[in-house]
Amino acid sequence: MRGASMYMVIRKYAKVRSVADAARRAKSGIGQILRESRGFRSYYVLDGGEGVGVAVMIFEDRESAIEANKKVLEFVQASLHDLHLGDPEIVAGEILVNIQSDQ
Numbered sequence: 001m002r003g004a005s006m007y008m009v010i011r012k013y014a015k016v017r018s019v020a021d022a023a024r025r026a027k028s029g030i031g032q033i034l035r036e037s038r039g040f041r042s043y044y045v046l047d048g049g050e051g052v053g054v055a056v057m058i059f060e061d062r063e064s065a066i067e068a069n070k071k072v073l074e075f076v077q078a079s080l081h082d083l084h085l086g087d088p089e090i091v092a093g094e095i096l097v098n099i100q101s102d103q
Helices: 019-035 062-079
Strands: 006-013 040-049 052-059 089-095
Touching: 006 062, 019 040, 019 052, 019 062, 052 062, 062 089
Parallel strands: none
Antiparallel strands: 006 052, 006 089, 040 052
16 A cells, blocks of 8 residues: 555445335345455445435455455345346545544
8 A cells, every 4th residue: 555545435226115225135145245345444435315315335446446346346246136226437546535523
């Protein structure tokens, strides 16, 4: 890892039947994949309303993120197909600014 650089992958699903159900069901499966992935830092899921679900993964480097994202997408296609998530819009890149609370 170069200095404190990190890499983020954002997957946006636009027509999720139930974001809460998808998040609940993905938590253990995706959680396991990510915990076993080299360079994994954190994972977030948010409900954007009106069927929009967003997943954010943060890794130490690009290679780790790409490798883990492939495994996550395979899990989603195999295990959450009944939620009709469709193909996500994916945005990824190096994190340029990271501001955290002093608390």
